Amino acid sequence: xxxxxxxxxxxxxxxxxxxxxxxxxxxxxxxxxxxxxxxxxxxxxxxxxxxxxxxxxxxxxxxxxxxxxxxxxxxxxxxxxxxxxxxxxxxxxxxxxxxxxxxxxxxxxxxxxxxxxxxxxxxxxxxxxxxxxxxxxxxxxxxxxxxxxxxxxxxxxxxxxxxxxxxxxxxxxxxxxxxxxxxxxxxxxxxxxxxxxxxxxxxxxxxxxxxxxxxxxxxxxxxxxxxxxxxxxxxxxxxxxxxxxxxxxxxxxxxxxxxxxxxxxxxxxxxxxxxxxxxxxxxxxxxxxxxxxxxxxxxxxxxxxxxxxxxxxxxxxxxxxxxxxxxxxxxxxxxxxxxxxx
Numbered sequence: 280x281x282x283x284x285x286x287x288x289x290x291x292x293x294x295x296x297x298x299x300x301x302x303x304x305x306x307x308x309x310x311x312x313x314x315x316x317x318x319x320x321x322x323x324x325x326x327x328x329x330x331x332x333x334x335x336x337x338x339x340x341x342x343x344x345x346x347x348x349x350x351x352x353x354x355x356x357x358x359x360x361x362x363x364x365x366x367x368x369x370x371x372x373x374x375x376x377x378x379x380x381x382x383x384x385x386x387x388x389x390x391x392x393x394x395x396x397x398x399x400x401x402x403x404x405x406x407x408x409x410x411x412x413x414x415x416x417x418x419x420x421x422x423x424x425x426x427x428x429x430x431x432x433x434x435x436x437x438x439x440x441x442x443x444x445x446x447x448x449x450x451x452x453x454x455x456x457x458x459x460x461x462x463x464x465x466x467x468x469x470x471x472x473x474x475x476x477x478x479x480x481x482x483x484x485x486x487x488x489x490x491x492x493x494x495x496x497x498x499x500x501x502x503x504x505x506x507x508x509x510x511x512x513x514x515x516x517x518x519x520x521x522x523x524x525x526x527x528x529x530x531x532x533x534x535x536x537x538x539x540x541x542x543x544x545x546x547x548x549x550x551x552x553x554x555x556x557x558x559x560x561x562x563x564x565x566x567x568x569x570x571x572x573x574x575x576x577x578x579x580x581x582x583x584x585x586x587x588x589x590x591x592x593x594x595x596x597x598x599x600x601x602x603x604x605x606x607x608x609x610x611x612x613x614x615x616x617x618x619x620x621x
Contacts, residue, residue: 393527400527404534407524407594410436414595417460426460430467433594436523437471446470465599472593473600478521483585483608486514487578495574507577511584518588534591542587582609 361383369376410432417425434450437443449470458466490510494503512531519526519534526534582605589603 397527397529400525400530401533404519404524404526404530406436407522407592410594411596414464414598418464418596418598421460423460423463426463427455429595430463433467433471436594442474443471446474461598464595468595468598468600472522472595475521476589476593476600476603479518479585479589480603480608482514482517482521483582483589483603486510486585487582487609490581491574491578493574494577495571503573503577507581510581514581514585515588518585519592522589522592522594524592534588537591538584538587541590542584579605579609 365376365379365383368379410429413425413432414429416422417429430450434447437447447470450467453463453466490507493506497503497506512535515534515538516526516531519531524530524534585608586603586605
C-alpha cells in the first residue's frame with residue numbers, strides 16, 4: 280500500500296514580475312497606466328473618483344465672531360425700537376397699538392415661514408449630497424449593502440414624482456436580487472435619473488439658445504451681463520428643482536458656489552475634439568459678426584455652467600449613463616455659427 284501524498288504549499292501568482300536577484304525589495308511599485316480622456320467629467324473621475332460637490336469652507340473665527348456680535352446688537356436694537364413704537368402707539372391711541380401688534384404678529388409668522396423654507400431647502404440639498412457621497416463610497420468599496428441603501432434612499436427622494444412611478448415599481452420588483460454594485464446603482468440611475476437627465480439637458484439647451492440670441496442682438500453690454508446672470512440663476516434653480524433640490528436663498532448660494540468651484544476645476548481641462556469644435560465654431564462666427572461671436576460664446580459658457588450644475592445637483596454619479604457634453608446641449612449653436620460662416 281503506497282503512502283499518501285504529503286501536503287505541499289503553492290504560491291499564488293500575482294501577475295507581477297518577480298523581483299530581480301539582489302534588487303531592492305523596497306523599490307517603488309510600477310506607475311499606473313496613463314489614461315487619456317477628453318470630457319471634463321471623465322477627467323475628474325479619473326483623477327480621484329469624486330466630483331467637487333462643495334468648495335472647502337475657510338472662515339476666519341474673528342470674522343464670524345464680529346458678524347455674530349453685530350447681528351446680535353442689530354437684533355436687540357430692532358426689538359427695542361419695535362417695543363418702544365408699540366408702547367408709544369398704545370399711549371397715543373389703543374387701537375393703533377393693537378394694529379401694530381397685529382402687524383408684528385404677521386411679520387413674525389412670515390419670518391418663521393421664510394426661515395423654515397430656508398432650512399428645508401438646505402436640508403434637501405444636504406440630503407442629495409450625502410446620497411451622492413454614499414453612492415461613490417459604495418462603488419469604490421464594492422459594498423452591496425451600501426448600494427441597496429442608496430437605491431432605497433433614492434427611491435424615497437422621488438417617492439412623490441408620479442412620472443417616475445413605473446421606474447419605482449421596476450426597482451421594487453428587483454427586491455433583494457443578487458446584483459453587482461455597478462448594476463444595481465446603474466439600474467436605479469436608468470429608471471429614476473435618466474428622465475430627469477433629459478429634462479436637465481433640455482433646460483440647458485433652452486437657456487443656451489436664449490442667452491446666445493439675446494446677447495447677439497442686444498444693443499448694450501450691460502444688458503448682456505444682466506441677462507447672462509439672470510439666465511444662469513434661473514438655470515441653476517431649475518436644474519436643482521428637477522433633481523429634487525428646490526433650494527431657498529441660502530441653499531442657492533451654496534449651490535452656486537459649488538457649481539462655480541466645479542466649473543473652475545473642470546472648465547479648463549476639456550481638451551480634444553469637443554473643445555476644438557467649439558473654438559472653430561466661435562472663430563467662424565466671430566469672423567461674420569462680433570456680436571454673433573459674443574452670443575455663441577455666452578451660450579457655450581451658459582451650457583458649461585449648466586453641466587456643472589448637473590454635476591452638483593444630481594444625487595448619483597454617472598455610472599451607466601453617459602455624462603452630457605457641450606455638444607449634447609449646445610450643438611445647435613456650433614452648427615449655427617458654422618452655417619453663418621459659410
